[in-house]
Structures are given as C-alpha cells and as structure tokens.
Amino acid sequence: MPDVGDLVTARLTVSPADETTQAVLVVTLPDGSILTPVVTGADDGTVWTAPVVYTVAGVWRLSWTVSGTGASVEHELVSVAPAPAVTSSRSYATTTDLANYTRAAPPVDAAHLLEGASRMLDARVLQYCRYDVTTDGLPSDADVAEAIGRAVCAQVAWWGEVGDSIGAAGVGYGSVSIGSVNLGRSVTSVSGDDSAARQLAPQVLDELRAPHLWNKLVLGAVTGAGW
Missing domain, CATH: 2.60.40.10 (Immunoglobulins)
Incomplete structure (x- = not known):
C-alpha cells in the first residue's frame, strides 16, 4: 500500500x-x-x-x-495511506518515556497510543484530581508531571499486554450464519467498554499514589475505577 x-x-x-x-x-x-x-x-x-x-x-x-x-x-x-502523523494532541508522555518505562523498543504507533492513553486518563482520572497546572493545562510540578507520564505509559503497556487498545475484544456475538455454516458462542459482553482494554491499568493507581506526591496530587473519587 x-x-x-x-x-x-x-x-x-x-x-x-x-x-x-x-x-x-x-x-x-x-x-x-x-x-x-x-x-x-x-x-x-x-x-x-x-x-x-x-x-x-x-x-x-x-x-x-x-x-x-x-x-x-x-x-x-x-x-x-496517510503519512505517519506527527503527534499534535496533548500527551503526557513521549515515546522515549514509554521506551524507558517498559525497557523495550516502543511500537511504531506509540505516539498515537500515548495520545489515546492521555485522553483516557483525562476523562477517567485526572479530571477528578487536584494539582497545579501551567497555562496550557499541563502539570507544573515536575514530580506530578513525571507521575502522570508514567501512569500514561502504564496504560499503554497494559494495552500491549491485553493485545487491544480500543475495546474490540469486549464485543462478542451470539450466532452468525454464513451460507450453510453457523457459528456461535456465548455473549460475555455487549460493549467494548467491557473489554480489559477499556479498563484502567492497575499500575496507573500505583504511579499516582506514590508517597512523594503527597499534597502535590490529590486524587478524587473516580467512578467505576475502584479508587
């Protein structure tokens, strides 16, 4: 192509x-x-x-x-195909950060994954937190910025472990007919949100609750995250 x-x-x-x-x-x-x-x-x-x-x-x-x-x-x-995109959306981590976090070469779509993880944490975690920010809305404290960056990397690493970053694995089917062939399986989920890929990685919480962040990053109640 x-x-x-x-x-x-x-x-x-x-x-x-x-x-x-x-x-x-x-x-x-x-x-x-x-x-x-x-x-x-x-x-x-x-x-x-x-x-x-x-x-x-x-x-x-x-x-x-x-x-x-x-x-x-x-x-x-x-x-x-479009030319490989230069990251333009807000991301709390770079591909170098991801490589250092996972101690492995990042995937070629790492910038896209980091942007997606940043948006996910914005929507599900960071909007419930309190911390100082710059005029651009980014964390102004170096420790907080590093912790959020590591949390984003943890989410991308989690997607790598489950083999899915969009929740497609969470969508099941009951029965499908193709000509004379019938395929079937029990439906264990009805939405991509039920996939492990759409859940917060367990390590995200660990990164944001590190002791040195006390009074710098205050976590609120995140619905459905078990925090």
Whole structure:
C-alpha cells in the first residue's frame, strides 16, 4: 500500500498491440478531482507507463483507455495511506518515556497510543484530581508531571499486554450464519467498554499514589475505577 508522497509508475500491458495502439490515463483523486499524467509507450504499444504522485490519503482510481489495436478500458483502485502523523494532541508522555518505562523498543504507533492513553486518563482520572497546572493545562510540578507520564505509559503497556487498545475484544456475538455454516458462542459482553482494554491499568493507581506526591496530587473519587 502506497503512502502519501509516494511517486509511483503506473503501468499497463496491452495485448495484442501494434503501432495503432494508444493509451490515455485518467487519475481520479479521492475528492473527485482529475489528473491526466503524461503517458509513455514502449515495445510497439505493448507497455504504457505514467508517473503518479499520491498527494492525499484515500482511494484513488486509475483509469486507462486504450484505442486502436487492443482497445479496452481498465480501472484500478489504489488505497493510499496517510503519512505517519506527527503527534499534535496533548500527551503526557513521549515515546522515549514509554521506551524507558517498559525497557523495550516502543511500537511504531506509540505516539498515537500515548495520545489515546492521555485522553483516557483525562476523562477517567485526572479530571477528578487536584494539582497545579501551567497555562496550557499541563502539570507544573515536575514530580506530578513525571507521575502522570508514567501512569500514561502504564496504560499503554497494559494495552500491549491485553493485545487491544480500543475495546474490540469486549464485543462478542451470539450466532452468525454464513451460507450453510453457523457459528456461535456465548455473549460475555455487549460493549467494548467491557473489554480489559477499556479498563484502567492497575499500575496507573500505583504511579499516582506514590508517597512523594503527597499534597502535590490529590486524587478524587473516580467512578467505576475502584479508587
């Protein structure tokens, strides 16, 4: 699968072909706009190529129209992935923090996971806590900032242990029919929130209740967290 920014050579083979064969490529972008790259023929009209730069993520359509000998219309759908994102949402920990916390190389989507864990702790824990913050809403005390960062890393590490970060494992099914085949299992949950991935990691509490945080970070009652 190509990524945004990739320059590729679109290629079409025509058979039969001769000196009357001509090919045109029309590229339709995900937003519906059209490109008509320069097409080059070779091998007596058998091979046609054109440069294509994928500038945006989404599904692109490459449509070849061949006239003369070998006349035909060929369509190809290409799914283009976005370029790896530079973290932009608020995160209480960096990928370096995660590597040091787990003592292992972080996954390639570590920045995304840390952002997700930060949002989760904001919603389920930190909004019930009291601590000094900067004008940006980040903890101003170094000890508190480190503790919250370690709590975020603990949540990401927990997701790694359970093999799920979005709660998909918590969604079960009763019975499914595919043709003449019936599949079934007992439904143990009805929501992704029931998955272990959507629960606070046990280590989060330990990080935020460290003795040196006394009077710096006051924990409130977190509903459903058992605190």
